[in-house]
Amino acid sequence: MFVVILRFSENRERMGELMDAHKAWAKQGLDDGVFLMIGSLQPGLGGAILAHNISRQDLESFVDRDPFVAERIVTVEILEITPSKTDERLAFLSAV
Template identity: 60%
Template sequence: MFIVLLRFSENKDRASDFMDGHNQWIRRGFEDQVFLMVGALQPGLGGSIIAHGESKEALESRVNQDPFVAENIVTAEILEIEPRKADERLNFLLTN
């Protein structure tokens, strides 16, 4: 399982130019069943993603395809988590 942090760079003001492509990229992540959750880092610091079911290398490639990453609107950090214990609603995270 991974947490992806997408922190705004000095090019934050260009985000609106690439928002449609970024949203399509997010949609593909959900359609491919890799993204479990996407949300905003508060207060207005960027975004975050919880991803599952893909290797780190594949996720790095996916993240690099995000127009926000490609255009240096955000910088990406991928944190790998090895789940050890979870609430029963999240037990699916423990099986991979």
């Protein structure tokens, strides 16, 4: 599983013009079953995504297609996590 950190960069002022395309990209990740959670980093620092069921290479490729990434509205950090213990409600995350 992965945590994707999207931190606002110097081009943040262009965010509004690309918001619809960014939301469509995020919806695609949810619809594909890759994104489990999308949220905002507080206070107004950017966003974070919990992703699974995808290889790192494919996730990097998908993240690169985010208009916010392509237009350098955000910088990206992808953290890969190998779950060793989970609450039983999240057991599906370690069943890889």
